[in-house]
Amino acid sequence: PKNSMAKVAELAKKAMNLGKDDPRRITHSLKVGVALSLVSLIYYYQPLYNSFGVSAMWAVMTVVVVFEFSVGATLSKGLNRGLATFLAGALGVGAHHLASLSGKTGEPIMLGFFVFLQATGSTFMRFFPQIKAKYDYGMLIFILTFALVSVSGFRQEEILEFAHKRLSTVVIGGSACLIVSIAVCPVWAGEDLHRHIALNMEKLANFLEGFGDKYLRESEDDASNRDESLFRGYKSVLGTKSNEESLANFASWEPRHGRFGFRHPWKQYLKIGASIRQCANRIEALDGYLTTKFHAPPQVQIRLKELCAEMSMEAARALRQLSSSHKAMIVPSSATPHLENSRAAVKALKSLLETASRKDATDLLAIVHAATVTSLLIEVVDCTDKIAESI
Amino acid sequence: PKNSMAKVAELAKKAMNLGKDDPRRITHSLKVGVALSLVSLIYYYQPLYNSFGVSAMWAVMTVVVVFEFSVGATLSKGLNRGLATFLAGALGVGAHHLASLSGKTGEPIMLGFFVFLQATGSTFMRFFPQIKAKYDYGMLIFILTFALVSVSGFRQEEILEFAHKRLSTVVIGGSACLIVSIAVCPVWAGEDLHRHIALNMEKLANFLEGFGDKYLRESEDDASNRDESLFRGYKSVLGTKSNEESLANFASWEPRHGRFGFRHPWKQYLKIGASIRQCANRIEALDGYLTTKFHAPPQVQIRLKELCAEMSMEAARALRQLSSSHKAMIVPSSATPHLENSRAAVKALKSLLETASRKDATDLLAIVHAATVTSLLIEVVDCTDKIAESI
Numbered sequence: 001p002k003n004s005m006a007k008v009a010e011l012a013k014k015a016m017n018l019g020k021d022d023p024r025r026i027t028h029s030l031k032v033g034v035a036l037s038l039v040s041l042i043y044y045y046q047p048l049y050n051s052f053g054v055s056a057m058w059a060v061m062t063v064v065v066v067f068e069f070s071v072g073a074t075l076s077k078g079l080n081r082g083l084a085t086f087l088a089g090a091l092g093v094g095a096h097h098l099a100s101l102s103g104k105t106g107e108p109i110m111l112g113f114f115v116f117l118q119a120t121g122s123t124f125m126r127f128f129p130q131i132k133a134k135y136d137y138g139m140l141i142f143i144l145t146f147a148l149v150s151v152s153g154f155r156q157e158e159i160l161e162f163a164h165k166r167l168s169t170v171v172i173g174g175s176a177c178l179i180v181s182i183a184v185c186p187v188w189a190g191e192d193l194h195r196h197i198a199l200n201m202e203k204l205a206n207f208l209e210g211f212g213d214k215y216l217r218e219s220e221d222d223a224s225n226r227d228e229s230l231f232r233g234y235k236s237v238l239g240t241k242s243n244e245e246s247l248a249n250f251a252s253w254e255p256r257h258g259r260f261g262f263r264h265p266w267k268q269y270l271k272i273g274a275s276i277r278q279c280a281n282r283i284e285a286l287d288g289y290l291t292t293k294f295h296a297p298p299q300v301q302i303r304l305k306e307l308c309a310e311m312s313m314e315a316a317r318a319l320r321q322l323s324s325s326h327k328a329m330i331v332p333s334s335a336t337p338h339l340e341n342s343r344a345a346v347k348a349l350k351s352l353l354e355t356a357s358r359k360d361a362t363d364l365l366a367i368v369h370a371a372t373v374t375s376l377l378i379e380v381v382d383c384t385d386k387i388a389e390s391i
Numbered sequence: 392p393k394n395s396m397a398k399v400a401e402l403a404k405k406a407m408n409l410g411k412d413d414p415r416r417i418t419h420s421l422k423v424g425v426a427l428s429l430v431s432l433i434y435y436y437q438p439l440y441n442s443f444g445v446s447a448m449w450a451v452m453t454v455v456v457v458f459e460f461s462v463g464a465t466l467s468k469g470l471n472r473g474l475a476t477f478l479a480g481a482l483g484v485g486a487h488h489l490a491s492l493s494g495k496t497g498e499p500i501m502l503g504f505f506v507f508l509q510a511t512g513s514t515f516m517r518f519f520p521q522i523k524a525k526y527d528y529g530m531l532i533f534i535l536t537f538a539l540v541s542v543s544g545f546r547q548e549e550i551l552e553f554a555h556k557r558l559s560t561v562v563i564g565g566s567a568c569l570i571v572s573i574a575v576c577p578v579w580a581g582e583d584l585h586r587h588i589a590l591n592m593e594k595l596a597n598f599l600e601g602f603g604d605k606y607l608r609e610s611e612d613d614a615s616n617r618d619e620s621l622f623r624g625y626k627s628v629l630g631t632k633s634n635e636e637s638l639a640n641f642a643s644w645e646p647r648h649g650r651f652g653f654r655h656p657w658k659q660y661l662k663i664g665a666s667i668r669q670c671a672n673r674i675e676a677l678d679g680y681l682t683t684k685f686h687a688p689p690q691v692q693i694r695l696k697e698l699c700a701e702m703s704m705e706a707a708r709a710l711r712q713l714s715s716s717h718k719a720m721i722v723p724s725s726a727t728p729h730l731e732n733s734r735a736a737v738k739a740l741k742s743l744l745e746t747a748s749r750k751d752a753t754d755l756l757a758i759v760h761a762a763t764v765t766s767l768l769i770e771v772v773d774c775t776d777k778i779a780e781s782i
Contacts, residue, residue: 018518025518033511036534037503040542044499049546054445057539064510064535108435112428119455120424127409127416143427144455148448151431155440242633281672 024069027185032067035180039063039173055165062173067181071257072189072250074181078174079253080138085170088142089163091118092149096159099150111154115147122146133249190251190260193244193269194327200240200276201323203233205316207283212312237280244273259329272326307345314342415460418576423458426571430454430564446556453564458572462648463580463641465572469565470644471529476561479533480554482509483540487550490541502545506538513537524640581642581651584635584660585718591631591667592714594624596707598674603703628671635664650720663717698736705733 019026042048042056049056066077095118099110122143125131131139145166153159181187248266256262318338410417433439433447440447457468486509490501513534516522522530536557544550572578639657647653709729 014519015515018515025515029511029515032514032534033507036510036538037507040503040506040538043542043545044503054543054546057543060538060542061535064531064538112431112435115431116424116428119427120420123423124406124409124416124420128405140455143423144452147427147431147451147455151434151451152445152448154434155445239632241630278675281675284669284672 024185024187028069028187031180031184032063034184035063035067035176036060038180039176042169042172052165052169055162055169058166058169059173059176062170063177066174067177070187070189070192070247070250071178071181072247072252072254074177075255076134076250076253077137078178080135081141082167082171082174084138084141085145085167088145089149089167092146092153093159093163095146095150096153100153108154111150114150118146119143186257188251188254188257188260189247190254190264190266191258193247193251193266194260196240196244196247197269197272197276198323198327200237200273200280201319201326203237204276204279204283205319205323207234208312208316208319212309212316234280234283237276238284240273241277244270307348310345311342314338314345318342415576415578419460419578422571422575423454425575426454426458426567427451429571430567433560433563443556443560446553446560449557449560450564450567453561454568457565458568461578461580461583461638461641462572463638463643463645465568466646467525467641467644468528469569471526472532473558473562473565475529475532476536476558479536480540480558483537483544484550484554486537486541487544491544499545502541505541509537510534577648579642579645579648579651580638581645581655581657582649584638584642584657585651587631587635587638588660588663588667589714589718591628591664591671592710592717594628595667595670595674596710596714598625599703599707599710603700603707625671625674628667629675631664632668635661698739702733702736705729705736709733 039059039062042052042059052059062078062081066074066081068074068077095111095114099107099114102110122139126136126139149159149163149166152162248270251260251264251266251269254260315338321338430450430453433443433450443450453469453472457465457472459465459468486502486505490498490505493501513530517527517530540550540554540557543553639661642651642655642657642660645651706729712729
């Protein structure tokens with residue numbers, strides 16, 4: 001019992017942390033509970049139950065399946081589901097009508113054929129990348145509703161009523177989701193994406209700052225006691241592609257909210273995200289040189305270090321400026337001087353390398369690499385700058 | 392009309408290409424059609440319909456929702472759905488029983504409270520990363536079935552029968568999916584992952600070979616007419632993380648098949664995949680130097696080029712050997728000589744750089760970088776080698 005008690009305590013602690021990390025998780029859970037309770041009122045309230053009957057379960061089902069964390073995702077699923085139910089219901093009624101023309105023995109064969117054809121065709125359509133990205137769930141519901149309506153028609157006379165009930169309960173469930181999702185502490189995918197991009201830029205800036213400060217500025221022996229959290233930061237940037245893509249997809253479904261218009265250029269965010277990831281790749285390569293000591297021939301060592309540190313620091317400052325101006329959605333002019341500074345440092349470094357003769361080449365391995373990566377980095381920052389301007 | 396005709400033709404062409412790219416897509420679509428037709432037999436065949444009635448639609452639903460492209464994904468969804476339906480059904484019956492104890496007016500309040508509590512709790516549990524990874528769908532169905540069963544109980548007397556019917560139809564639908572999925576041209580996620588990893592290694596090898604061959608060996612003017620397809624190859628490797636993770640997840644659900652045992656070390660594949668991606672990152676950095684001309688001081692130019700080309704070629708050969716031995720699932724001993732060769736080349740290059748004095752530093756920028764990246768690359772290959780050995 002002690003062991004299991006400890007396990008329960010650990011689980012509770014984990015749950016606490018999950019809630020603390022993002023309190024919206026708790027609100028989201030409560031919202032789902034509220035929406036579900038709301039919809040199950042159909043069962044409890046007699047007049048409503050009279051008109052829907054057992055179909056009320058579609059409303060319950062819709063709420064559970066459609067309610068997603070962000071408004072965009074909920075909207076995308078809800079609209080997909082509603083539209084697909086409508087189209088497939090109409091088509092199903094039509095198919096049933098066609099099949100019933102062929103008599104009592106022909107009907108199941110015709111129906112089976114229709115269902116097979118539609119399922120095969122729609123499943124194949126789900127492989128189209130454009131459809132997969134935005135309408136995958138809709139296609140699923142399309143197959144589902146078509147099969148349900150047309151096949152149920154074989155057993156139930158009131159097929160129109162069946163289709164109609166299914167559609168209206170789905171719409172009720174979907175609306176309940178949307179209303180709760182938007183009215184109670186809405187979570188906008190767009191806002192998430194916006195913040196996510198800004199945060200990623202800051203993570204890169206953190207690394208560069210730490211790199212410039214700890215590794216290059218201070219004495220060489222201090223290089224070992226570097227702050228680990230600095231390095232984890234940029235690593236989380238590397239694998240964010242699919243996350244950003246789904247956020248941008250959901251964001252594109254969202255209506256106008258806050259500072260974001262209806263046709264906010266979410267695709268630009270993906271481009272910025274890609275540049276940031278490219279930058280993070282370079283930083284990862286740079287990170288590999290942290291363990292090697294920084295030493296160059298003594299006559300250029302100090303100057304080299306200075307320049308590298310300057311490049312790193314200025315790039316970090318530029319990124320930080322970009323991040324904050326991105327947050328405020330203004331043209332990032334404040335980053336320009338830092339970019340210019342870092343570019344000047346690159347130039348100085350290049351000329352230093354050109355003029356300095358007689359160097360020990362193995363040491364150059366470390367320093368030249370740092371220089372190239374930083375210059376690459378500046379290119380990336382430059383490109384981010386261009387994109388950020390287009391907001 | 393001509394315009395729309397052209398559009399239809401274009402669509403047909405796209406569909407053809409989708410099918411040609413992966414014929415399994417066509418088989419998969421047909422399989423879904425077959426499974427759905429099979430399950431809808433419940434409706435047509437009188438004795439079966441007598442025992443299930445309207446609940447037959449759960450079977451149709453299960454097929455549409457559970458049938459996924461690979462066996463692993465289908466199995467994971469099917470088991471999740473079946474188990475969650477069972478647990479939630481039992482719990483729902485219990486909750487209904489508890490609520491019915493509190494009289495006619497107390498019952499809906501109690502039920503509403505239970506549903507709210509369960510929905511909130513389960514939704515929150517879906518945020519646990521471990522649960523999200525493997526049992527997300529199960530949790531969804533858990534909420535769904537609990538709400539359906541407990542709330543329906545308020546209206547239907549035979550709640551046990553309702554829960555039982557739902558469970559048995561879900562099991563029927565799930566079994567139909569599994570049987571069709573495994574019996575007819577099965578698509579194993581594990582096999583896909585296996586091939587995917589081997590292919591990725593080859594893509595890297597392609598780039599390195601092209602790099603060594605075109606950029607370093609031939610005359611400098613030829614550097615411009617490089618083969619574009621070489622470069623796209625490794626780029627597709629960069630964003631594969633989430634794809635690999637889901638494949639490995641599905642693969643872990645799959646039973647023993649072909650050369651893969653039940654407890655095949657799929658997690659190792661993720662490690663290899665991560666090394667490959669890291670390697671691809673380095674290659675991307677290397678790619679940035681393709682546009683700059685390769686020139687070093689004349690006295691070392693030829694030797695440098697030779698060594699770089701050798702490193703690149705040997706690394707490519709090693710990767711190719713690793714890939715083919717990975718495919719055949721044997722210990723990759725054939726790659727070892729190539730790895731040794733490339734490491735020897737790195738050593739030679741380093742000593743060359745050490746001894747050569749009086750070099751033009753800006754030119755070194757390009758060459759030293761190439762050398763460092765390639766040496767990094769060899770480290771990565773080395774690490775891949777280690778992992779591949781553990782298969």
